[in-house]
Amino acid sequence: MSSLGAIPVWNWFVEPLQYDFLVRAIWVSAFVGLVCAVLSCYITLKGWSLMGDAVSHAVVPGVVVAYALNIPFSVGAFIFGFGATVALDQTEEGHVIRLTGQPELRAQTVAVPRDPSSAAFPV
Numbered sequence: 001m002s003s004l005g006a007i008p009v010w011n012w013f014v015e016p017l018q019y020d021f022l023v024r025a026i027w028v029s030a031f032v033g034l035v036c037a038v039l040s041c042y043i044t045l046k047g048w049s050l051m052g053d054a055v056s057h058a059v060v061p062g063v064v065v066a067y068a069l070n071i072p073f074s075v076g077a078f079i080f081g082f083g084a085t086v087a088l089d090q091t092e093e094g095h096v097i098r099l100t101g102q103p104e105l106r107a108q109t110v111a112v113p114r115d116p117s118s119a120a121f122p123v
Contacts, residue, residue, distance in 0.1 A: 051088060054084060054088060055081050055084050055085055055088070058080050058081060058083070058084030059077040059080055059081045059084075060080075061080055062076035062077045062078070062079055062080025062081065063076055063077050064076075065080070
């Protein structure tokens with residue numbers, strides 16, 4: 001006989017379901033998973049899939065600066081998140097963003113003004 005004794009492995013899965021809070025947690029997790037799946041599909045189809053990612057990563061330096069200045073983390077996170085949102089909005093409205101086709105420069109973005117004649121280096 002194994003070290004598990006006489007308890008079948010199936011009981012490991014069924015026993016937690018005897019607790020009401022765990023059953024509620026499973027239902028809430030399923031609901032959150034459904035909502036997130038629908039929203040992520042919508043956001044991806046709208047072309048906004050990386051906006052939230054960019055803002056969430058922009059918040060991290062704000063937390064670091066807030067820690068260094070001994071101010072609440074939420075203040076630094078808000079300032080940097082708001083700044084990232086404004087910068088993304090300005091980039092989206094006033095510039096054309098495109099990725100370079102070269103493998104070594106794949107992640108580099110090039111911002112070009114709407115009116116190419118006003119650029120220092122017209123494209």
